[in-house]
Each structure stands twice: as C-alpha cells, then as structure tokens.
Amino acid sequence: QSAKTADQGKVLRVGSETTFAPFEFQDEKTKDYIGFDMDLIKAVGKQMGMEAQVQSMGFDGLIPALEAGNIDVAISGMTITDERAKKVNFSKPYYKSGLSMVVKADNNTLKSFKDLEGKRIAVQIGTTGASEAKKIKDVKVREFNNAPEAFIELSSGGVDAVVNDLPVNEYYIAQAGGKDAKIVGEPLNSEEYGIAVAKKNTELTDKINKAMDELKKNGEYEKIYVKWFGK
Ligand code: ARG
Incomplete structure (x- = not known):
C-alpha cells in the first residue's frame, strides 16, 4: 500500500x-x-x-x-x-490465444494449415503468425505493418490466406467487415x-x-x- x-x-x-x-x-x-x-x-x-x-x-x-x-x-x-x-x-x-488461418469465404481448397504448402500468406510483421507462417514448406510470406492490411490483401486476392491470432480473426469476420472471409481448420497452437x-x-x-x-x-x-x- x-x-x-x-x-x-x-x-x-x-x-x-x-x-x-x-x-x-x-x-x-x-x-x-x-x-x-x-x-x-x-x-x-x-x-x-x-x-x-x-x-x-x-x-x-x-x-x-x-x-x-x-x-x-x-x-x-x-x-x-x-x-x-x-x-x-x-x-x-x-x-489465452492461438494462431488460426483465414481464407476467402468461397475458397473450398484450403481447409487446414497443411494445405498452406506452396501458398501465399499474409501476416503482420514481427508477430508469432509471421514466424509460424515462414516455417511452412515453399510458402511465400508477405509481411504487412498491421493485421487490417493483411486482411485487405486477402480480400483483394493478393494472398491465399492470413495467419493471425484467432480472437482477432473472429472479431474481423464477425464485426469488422470481413464478410468475404472465413476461419478454417483448428488453431495451430496455443499462446x-x-x-x-x-x-x-x-x-x-x-x-x-x-x-x-x-x-x-x-x-x-x-x-x-x-x-x-x-x-
Ligand atoms: N500475438 C501475436 C504476437 O505476439 C500478434 C500480436 C499483434 N498485436 C498487435 N497489437 N498488432 O506476435
């Protein structure tokens, strides 16, 4: 005191x-x-x-x-x-959080993290999502200053998926305009x-x-x- x-x-x-x-x-x-x-x-x-x-x-x-x-x-x-x-x-x-992946709502081929091999992924620079994405085989990781920019890139078709924190992905899809996107698969990890x-x-x-x-x-x-x- x-x-x-x-x-x-x-x-x-x-x-x-x-x-x-x-x-x-x-x-x-x-x-x-x-x-x-x-x-x-x-x-x-x-x-x-x-x-x-x-x-x-x-x-x-x-x-x-x-x-x-x-x-x-x-x-x-x-x-x-x-x-x-x-x-x-x-x-x-x-x-308690964890990483999850977001794809376009009409994407029916990417269903889990193992489908990301050789794909284009957007992440936020300096994040755990960025380091995990880089571990995937043959990926092309594009790093953005923030999560909203990564989501814009997904929306415009510049990448196949976004790897980012699950609660933030959920909020984006439910409340921040991510109507054309969806979360697929199980969370990659727990953080x-x-x-x-x-x-x-x-x-x-x-x-x-x-x-x-x-x-x-x-x-x-x-x-x-x-x-x-x-x-
Ligand atoms: N949890 C992740 C990390 O620590 C992402 C955090 C990003 N936070 C933010 N405010 N943009 O790497």
Whole structure:
C-alpha cells in the first residue's frame, strides 16, 4: 500500500500497436484507444495509483521502445515467447490465444494449415503468425505493418490466406467487415499474452502482477473480459 501512495498520479507510459481489435483499436468517433488490453492496462494502472497513457507504435517497435526506456510497458496482444523473454520481462499471462488461418469465404481448397504448402500468406510483421507462417514448406510470406492490411490483401486476392491470432480473426469476420472471409481448420497452437516490461524494471513487473491478482480477486478482470468477449 505504501508503494501505491508513492506512485499516486504518476503516468504509466504504455506502448501498443493499436489496430488489433478487440484488444486495441481506435474508437471511430472519440479517437480513443479502446479494447480489452486498453481496459486492462487502465485498470492495472489505477490499481497501482498510476494513469495509463497509450502511445501507438509499430508492433516490431514495442520491444526496442521498452529497451530504450521510451515506454514503461507494452500491452499489445503480445504472446509470451522464449525469444522475447530474453529481451523483456513478462507479467503473468492474462489471456489465452492461438494462431488460426483465414481464407476467402468461397475458397473450398484450403481447409487446414497443411494445405498452406506452396501458398501465399499474409501476416503482420514481427508477430508469432509471421514466424509460424515462414516455417511452412515453399510458402511465400508477405509481411504487412498491421493485421487490417493483411486482411485487405486477402480480400483483394493478393494472398491465399492470413495467419493471425484467432480472437482477432473472429472479431474481423464477425464485426469488422470481413464478410468475404472465413476461419478454417483448428488453431495451430496455443499462446498466452503478457504485459511486457523492460528487463531492468523488475519492480514494475512485480507491481503489475500484484495489481492483476487484485483485479482477478475483485471481479474487475472478469468484468472487462465479459465486456469484450461475452461469457
Ligand atoms: N500475438 C501475436 C504476437 O505476439 C500478434 C500480436 C499483434 N498485436 C498487435 N497489437 N498488432 O506476435
């Protein structure tokens, strides 16, 4: 509790790539950054007596920004991986995800990941989707700055499939205009999202974990989850 008082009113500098609905995206009217991650980091900040201020940046710029000390945390649907954990600390996992594939709604030949051999795939640069897609035999992987651009490429026929996080694919198809697309096959893997913090900032990682425990205990996490994902 004493730490809480010390940090009162301090700004928590948050980095995120904000075109990843329903985790982080811009409200068309207010231009605010909204989504599951945005509500979560605001609540975590509040719990620590800090005000979360979000800066939008490229996904592949988040870890460098943490290393440079330009932001305090990154929350961006970021999967906890061993490779990233060499460069940054992660909070405890806060969301279970996984990769899935999206094809055109009228495509009846691509049914699962094994059908992607030799195909053209769009991904977001710097993501787990990008690294998994590159492992497929004879593929042509095209990397885009964000997921919406990858979906546009699919829509215009420039690629055969998009490999991206399942909940984002689901949101795109159900609510973000992806009427001409569908998810096929089983998820490729399971992944967990974590909040990333600079290596040297171990104290902050501990505080974030404590704040998250508290939000789970007091029902706030559950409220935010239900708001964005339903039951
Ligand atoms: N979960 C994937 C990863 O960590 C994709 C995250 C992309 N996030 C974003 N906000 N664009 O590589």
